[in-house]
Amino acid sequence: MTGFNDQVISEFRQNKGKLGGMFEGWRLILLTTTGAKSGERRTNPLGYLEIDGKTVVVASNMGAPRHPGWYHNIRHDHRVTIETGTESYEAIAAIPPAAERDTLFAKVVAEDPGFAEYQAKTTRELPVVILHRIDDRVRGMGHFLVEVHEWLREELKTVRAGVEDLVAGRADSLTLEKSLRAHCVSFCEALTKHHTGEDMGAFPMLAQRFPALAPVLAKLGEDHVVVATSQKRIRELVEGYVHGESDPIRLRDDFDELAGKLEAHFAYEERTVVTALNVTAHG
Incomplete structure (x- = not known):
């Protein structure tokens, strides 16, 4: 043959x-x-x-x-x-x-x-x-995922700037702490909702249609667990922060660790599943 x-x-x-x-x-x-x-x-x-x-x-x-x-x-x-x-x-x-x-x-x-x-x-x-x-002109679920990531990245920058202000002792500490908590809650809730949506909806759908993505989806699911653990610790540190008692440098270091994990996760996800999500939405 x-x-x-x-x-x-x-x-x-x-x-x-x-x-x-x-x-x-x-x-x-x-x-x-x-x-x-x-x-x-x-x-x-x-x-x-x-x-x-x-x-x-x-x-x-x-x-x-x-x-x-x-x-x-x-x-x-x-x-x-x-x-x-x-x-x-x-x-x-x-x-x-x-x-x-x-x-x-x-x-x-x-x-x-x-x-x-x-x-x-x-x-x-x-x-x-x-x-x-594969048509890069077609916008679908994959592009929406990237847009969500971009919004989360900007929120992450805002929270990080607030942490840096605490470390530097800039402006009114009570106002800063209140603002930082609000941003942190908003970011954490949005991130949790995003990852839950992927775990419950997008990832099972991709697993059915694209068996070759199984190891990729398994890694992304594991990333979600790691990120959730870091995120919980950050939120506890921010919500429990007391000016003059808590250590702002520890908060900054822990936050930077979370940000690094999250950016690596976002970048890997964008490299591996965006195209599959786009064509699935239009297929």
């Missing part, structure tokens, strides 16, 4: 996506994935459908008892390259949850009954995969 695939791929690229012989009239794309074991790039010609504005492929393997290799690959790395014959673009491959998969497969069969025949040949459920084009 490797030699046959290579021949099809070569003809596809030479003729801008048009093929003759047994594939004449077929709608094909070239899907390039990263090998789950080898780490090497693998290209497969695949039939595809456009359903509800989505590019959809089915891991049918012509009804064979095992999933095709490319499907195993996207479960380990959802980043793929698509060639249509006239263009090449980067995409990410999403695996829809059960109910959505069933609805999509019914639409697939309505357009191409051959997939029902493939399903009838095997006891495995044929996976349906949505290929989301």
Whole structure:
């Protein structure tokens, strides 16, 4: 099959996506994935459908008892390259949850009954995969997450400035302490709400659709626990601060430790899940 695939791929690229012989009239794309074991790039010609504005492929393997290799690959790395014959673009491959998969497969069969025949040949459920084009112009949940992070970063700066004022003994200490407590409460509540929303909503949704993100999401969840512990200590220090008795330098050092952990967490999250969140919102 490797030699046959290579021949099809070569003809596809030479003729801008048009093929003759047994594939004449077929709608094909070239899907390039990263090998789950080898780490090497693998290209497969695949039939595809456009359903509800989505590019959809089915891991049918012509009804064979095992999933095709490319499907195993996207479960380990959802980043793929698509060639249509006239263009090449980067995409990410999403695996829809059960109910959505069933609805999509019914639409697939309505357009191409051959997939029902493939399903009838095997006891495995044929996976349906949505290929989301990565488009930086599209604004979605990922961009919203970055905007929330930016707001939290600004709030963090405000609280940090108030802590520095306490250390330096600037202005009226009672007014400063009251203002610092208010900002700290606002920041801590917003951060807790943000992380709870991710743990309960965004992360489980991403885990379903992008199995390759499992280690990333596990790390982000662990970060939330670490940040919550630091955040609790900071809030206790701020709310229990007494001018002339409490140590402002300890407060500043603890706060800087939290800020460092939080910025590392935000940066990692933005590198790893923003694109998946954006395409999911528009898919």
